[in-house]
Structure formats: structure tokens, C-alpha cells
Amino acid sequence: MDRKKIVVQIFTGGFKNKEIKFNDIKCKLLELMECIDVEKVIMGWSVDKELYVKTKKLLKKYNVELYLWFPCFSEVGLLEKSNLLVDYTGKEVKGYALQEDENFEFYCPNNKGNIENIKKIYSTYFSEIEFDGIFLDKIRYGSFSNKLNGVFNCFCKDCLDIYEKNNIDKRSLMIEMDNVSNEVIVSEDTPFGITEYINGKYKFKNKIWEDFFEMKSQNIYNALVDISSYFKSKGLKIGIDTFSPFISYFVGQDLEKLQEVADFIKPMMYRITKAPAGLPFEFERLIDESVHENKEIAKRNLLDILGIREYEGDIYPIKFVLEEIDFITKNLVKDIYVGIEINKKEIIAPVTPKYISENISNINKTTVKGYVLSWDLLSAPKENIDEVINWFRN
Template identity: 45%
Template sequence: MEEPPSYERLRSLLEPLLCNMNVEKLIMGWSTKVELYQNVIRLAKRYGVEVYLWLPVLSETGLLKPIGRLIDDEGNEVQTFGLKNGENFEFYCPNQKRNAAGFLDIYDEIFSDIPFDGVFLDKIRYCSFSNGKSGVFSCFCPECQKAYAAAGISQEELLVQMKRVRAGDGDYQGSPLGIKSYQAGKYRFANPIWEEFFAYKQRCVYEFLKPISKTFRDKGLKIGMDTFSPFTAYFAGQDIAALSELADFIKPMMYRLTGAPAGMPWECERLLRETLTKPFPEVLSRIPGMENAGGMPFDLEFVKSEIEQLSAVGVPLYPGIEINRIEPIARTTPEYIRETVNALSQTAIQGFTLSWDLMSAPPDNLEEAARLFGRRE
């Protein structure tokens, strides 16, 4: 975990925004300094703002508790993708019971006495292609091998097809995993074993989160969830419609300009790089439903169509958009923020989540956010 800023530093940034912006919720985490949370909660309550504890669920808890890692199709532990200190994109298997137990123990031991309004559950997934092919071609731990058999999925066929993708054989030369089409957040493949595999992973994540969600509900806490955009969520085990049954709101990450995990351009490029022997971007334009995907920043019309797919989920949507600026990962500007907000405001959303974090947002971006989301009396 990174050393958190002082309360005085946080207050100097937060209070002007709370005074001037129409803020509903504040997401904060996951330092272990209890007093810092208590001070921020007292400040937020003066402005009628709810405070949610940010918690990584299937990642990063290994810093504090024993965990069970993901095992790939070649029998190796899936490697960590390191972005910055305290956020290592190391993922754990949802079928290993100790991973749920360890996560809840962390909450009980450190955070349970702090008066949060809710919890915000992040890293509720398997790896994406950011962790390479191995990240997606997982998990094959003993528990998962039993689960494949129980689900009626041919592990032998799955391993054969994964080996063919690694070799770039046949159908896999010109289309990622042999994708035939993309519609309503779901893909169709030349070989249906992939549809079985990804549907299975989505069930595993949902079943993992169901008792965790109930635990927090029983404590009187609201629940927010962080998800990928649908086109990437599919590969990481996130059925957003199903997950919305467990949440009070969903934050799909619509990071159009981010060259790092969860960034739409990054995840799109990694999909191509890891599944094709030659990562040529124009391949997407030949897949029905993916014609407009891609670009830097990511195509706005495709982003809007992704949000429209989620409009029937039944809980409020607060898409995440970047206001941070981290060179060279996220070169955000006030103009970019304005363009994104104006376009996505035309969709069926209830608001925006200003991401990734306040500490990395420069003054000009914060000023633009204050202008766009000024407090309405």
C-alpha cells in the first residue's frame, strides 16, 4: 500500500470541490489509517456526501493475507502486471475459498468500525489481456479443474484451443480467438468452447461475490461495483447485468484516453497483441459490432453504444471518466473532459465518476470539472 496523503492535504483539495460541485458520493481507499477515513467522513457529511470504502476484492489482498493465485493453461502462476506501488494487478482465483475469507477478514479487522455509507468493490474479475494470454487462459488450479467437469466444459478441448491460439493456427490467424461477431456485450466465436469458457468465468465471479455482497448488506452498507466496459468485461469474467443484481450502482470504466489497464485503447490493443501473431488494428473493423472500436482517444460513438447496452441493468450507472493526468499514461485535458461529458450525458446514466483519483488531477482539469458539475441550488 502507498503512504496516504495527510488529512490537511486531502481537505485542501476536497473542500473546494464539495463546496462548488454537485457531489453525491466519495470513494476512498485503501489505506489502513483509520483516523484519516474518520476525518474525511466528518468533512463529507457537512455537505451531505456519502463515503464509500474502496476495496480490491480479487487482487492486492495478498499484501495482507495468504491467497490462492490463478494458474494458467500451461500450469504456471499468472504473472503480475505492475503499474505503480500499491496497485499490482495480481489476481486471485474466485474458486478458492480462502480468497473470499481473507478479503472479509481484512474488512473486519481494519475497516468495520469506520462509519462508511457503503463499500466500492473493485478488481471483481479475472485478469484481462493486460496480464497476457496467461491471464485470460486461467484458471486451472485443482479447484477450477473440478469446476470445469461439474459445469460440463471439456477441459481437454479448451486446452487444445488455447494451444492453437498460442501457435496462431487456422481461424486464429486473422481474428482474436476466432471472434465472429459482437453484440449486446457478448461475442460469438468460430468455436463455441470459448462462449462456454467465458460464460463459466462470469458465473464464477458472480457466485464468488454473492455471499460477499450479502455480508455487506447485512451490515447495512450500500454497494458500488467497478467494471470494465462491456467489450472487455466479457473476457475478464464480468457479466455486468448479473453483477448489478448485487449492487446499488455500477461504475463502468470508460477511460477513452488511458494507456494502462482498464483504459479502453490499452485493453483493445492488448486483446489484439495477445491473440494474433500480428496485432493489426484494422481486424476489428471486419467484426460485426466492433466496426468503430479503437482509436486514441477511443471512439465516442462506440463508447456511447457500450453504455446504451447497460441502460437496462436496473441500477444507476456512473461511468468512470478520467480527470487525472499522468504522463504518458493519461494525457487528459479540459477539452477532452468536456467532449466526453457532453457526449456521454446523452446516454441513460445518472452521473459520472471522476477518475482515477483526486491526487493526480491537475488544477485545469479540476476547474473544468467544477464548471461542468457545478453545484445546483
């Protein structure tokens, strides 16, 4: 089997942030690049041009590509007026506050202004920098981290027109959403009345949910066709950040569809992260938000449907992650780089060398092309970086 490729992710702060020093990036990158082969660096998204120019110069010496890390349907509101998702009661959907640099508020992918904002920000702040590619993040709707209404959207005017055109019964959808908002689960019930999870997709007692989530994935795909053709015309390669299929389903990401617009895909397999995109975090939010009483019953039923037996509420089981990867590698033709955490943050990402080693030893046996060391090299402690080096030393 081919040796796995290594991609590194560096967070330079949000759009309004300029606190990272090039020297810190240089030290961390050299520590890694002098011991192992790095294929690409994904870096973003502060608008500090100097940082990228200097990093690119350094990477050239090592023949490493530089990708701009760009959030598409979140965060851009800090720079350009954007249109938030609208929930089924007609209210705008609120963000999730993780840290000052990221607002985790989400904008409607069907609003043309929102798509133009992405192009405008790129052309204003980043187009003069010599990037090899662009890495599109937040290509999704809100998740259960944005509360139930982070998923029960969008009902803006553009979206209502789309439902109309596609014969989606808005009325039954709203009634069903209202039911879930108030429903009490009995022993045989599951969240949303899920009956099956097969090939990365769910089946429900009421088919309206399938229509709704299918529509959402179509909308994200359509927006991405526009966005990616813009960036391709600038000569950039395209990588995309996605959830793992069992949660990507709820945010409008159908990986089989989305692979058409990308050169590579990074499914985030954050087994330990207690923040948006973290598997235990998103799973617990799904239960918490969609079930109001008898949460334990609903959780057990959903775990059964997913075929998960060894989940204790802390680290998501590697066995299940390998099943998700198996589905992805069998059904997608594009290169897959699995996102694994190497950074350490108190409480939200207690990543240790042992945890990293468990991920790599297992995922190395799959046919993925490589790894994206996520989500920030700058906040990865030395012992975690050393563990990665132990695995991939030249």
C-alpha cells in the same frame, strides 16, 4: 432529464502505503464541494484509519456519502496469503507492474480462502470506520494486461472441479488455448475466431470459448453473491467497478448478472488511459497477446465486428462508448455512474479539459445517473477540476 449526479474517487495508496495527508484530501474536496453537489466519495485502500475518519467527518457537513474502495481479487495478497490464478499450463499467473502500490496480480474467485481474506481484511482494518457503503473493485479475472495467460485460466483444483461439474471439456479448451498461443492469423481471421459482438457478448467459431467465458462470468457472480451478502449484513451499500462490456466479457464480468449484487455500477470508460482498464490499452493488449503475426489484419477485422471506424490507436472513439452505454442503460435496471478520467499522469493518462468536456457533453445526453470522477481526485490538476466545475456548477 434529471441532472447528473457526481461521485468522486480518491486513491489513498495501496494496502502497504500511508503517505497521503488528510489536508491534501480536504483541500481538493473543498475545492469541488463548494462549487458543485457531490453525492458520494469513494476512497481507498490504504489502511490509514485516521484518513477515513477525518474525511467522513468533513463529508457529513456536506451530506456526502463515503464508500470504502476495496480491491477484491487483486492486491489483498499484500496483507493475507492468497491463491493466484493458475494458467492452462499449470503455472501461476504473474501481475502487471504499474506502480508500487498496485500489483495487479489476480486471485482465483473460486477459492474460498480468497473470499475469506476479503472479509478478514475488512473486519481487521476497516470495520470500525463509519462507511456508508463499499465499492468493490477488481471483481474479475486477469485481463490481457496480465499476458495471454492472464485470461487462459483458471486451472486450480477448485476450478477443475467446477469444469467437471459443468461439463466443460477441459481437454479441448487446453488444445484451443494452445492453438491461440501459437496461431498465425490469415486475412479473414479474428482473434479467438470471434464472429460476432452482440448485446455485450461475443460469438466464436469454436463454441468452447463461449462456454469458457460464460463459466468465468458465472464464477465471478457466485463469488460476488457471497461477498456482497457479507457487506450488506454490515449495513453497507454496494457499488461495483467494471470494464466496458466489450472487454469485461474477457475478464468474467457480465454486467447484467452482476447488477443483482450491487446498488450501483461504474463501468470504466477510460478512453485515453494506457494502463489496465483503459479502453485503448486493453484493446491493444487483446490483439498483441492473441495474435502473433498479421496483427493489423486481425485488429481491422475485430474493429469491423465492433462497428468501430474512427479508432487511430490513441483515444477510443466516443461514438463506440456511447453505443456501449446505450446497451448498458437499456439492459440494466440499477443506477449507472460512468467512470471518466479526470486525473492526469504523464503518458498513461494525458487527460486535458478538452477531453473531459468531450466526454461530459456526449454522455450528458444519455440516461445514466451520473459520473464517477476517476480514478483519483488527488492527481487531477486544477484545470481539469475547473472544467468539471464549469459543467456542474450550482
